[in-house]
Amino acid sequence: MTQLPRGRPRSEATRLAVLTATAELIAETGYDRVTIEAIAARAGCGKQTIYRWWSSKSLIVADAVIDGHLRLPEHGVPDTGDLGADLRDWVTEAAASVRIPEHRALIRALAAAASETEAESLRLSEHLTAPHYGALMRRLRAGQARGQLSPEANLDAIADALLGSTLFRVLAGFPPAAHPSAIVDLLLGAGPGGRSG
């Protein structure tokens, strides 16, 4: 079924070298100071090889993240059965992760990449933000199914607030929140007896 490739196959080694070089350069100098020429030089490949496979810098970054060369903090949401504890763990871990300069640089890089154009932003959100958002929403739905959230609770609003409040502090250049998990208690309505710890 699938057509067999005819000529010389794509070099996996070079592909990895490009993604690794991109990750390193972003950590060292920041997204917008990274140039295609610098990536090619460090990866030891020609510029054409990069332009053949990636149409823009932001797409290289997106691939680097998808491939795991650049790690985003918000990957998995734990599910121990206790929604509040899981979310507190997740938010706390995300906040701790954001203290790491390399992670801050990466998040800024992604924001900058997403800032380039509306189209770029959509492509990045499909591959990066949407999966994380989806994982969080699934965890919220599971908790709702177990009765740990009101059936009428607006899960989108909760997910927006959880992701947004962490993202906000990073992008605004604010110091990390003193009590990052406080937002969880607020959102889950800790007022009437829900709070633990």
Added chain:
Amino acid sequence: MTQLPRGRPRSEATRLAVLTATAELIAETGYDRVTIEAIAARAGCGKQTIYRWWSSKSLIVADAVIDGHLRLPEHGVPDTGDLGADLRDWVTEAAASVRIPEHRALIRALAAAASETEAESLRLSEHLTAPHYGALMRRLRAGQARGQLSPEANLDAIADALLGSTLFRVLAGFPPAAHPSAIVDLLLGAGPGGRSG
């Protein structure tokens, strides 16, 4: 006390022309396609005049916002005495504002500017984000003083969530929230009887 200036004073007309030209060009083409040379050309001034007063493009944008040539949605938080209604108004207005393409472009421009370096991010946050954050915090404190918020409520967490959840949708390339004010009910603990509408 203050030293009298000696030579030719800075041209206020040119300063305004630069900020206006920047605002127009951002709206027309997007932040990263705007060049210093294009700003100078449209403002009818020399490049050196720009470089004399601004050390980077992001600082021009910051000044344009501070001066009101580019309007950010989150300026004033109303204070009618009803905290919930005021916040719902504010969030709803912010969400509506974010539907306007020019505003989306501006917010992305600021995010891109803040992504440049840690120092840039700090400077922008001092002049732009911090005042908005402060205005929101003052409104929350006023509400808390009137007993509309628990005395132990974590106001920082509420402010983070309010600003962050709007910012998040813009930067992530998500469509505007269906019910933007839902976050207010969540944060104010609408569960036990506080909800209106």
Added chain:
DNA sequence: GCATTAACGAGACGATCCGTCTCAGTATGA
């Protein structure tokens, strides 16, 4: 009025990086 001072508009300048292009070399399948 006249010297002094500093910002002004204009644009030349070398540098960097863009994205395209060509080139000889290399790894695969037919």
Added chain:
DNA sequence: TCATACTGAGACGGATCGTCTCGTTAATGC
């Protein structure tokens, strides 16, 4: 062996960078 497609290297014109130097202009101080 041949055709094919990808490889690293780098030349190329163009855009923009940030610096620099003009002659000009609008203030202050004598």
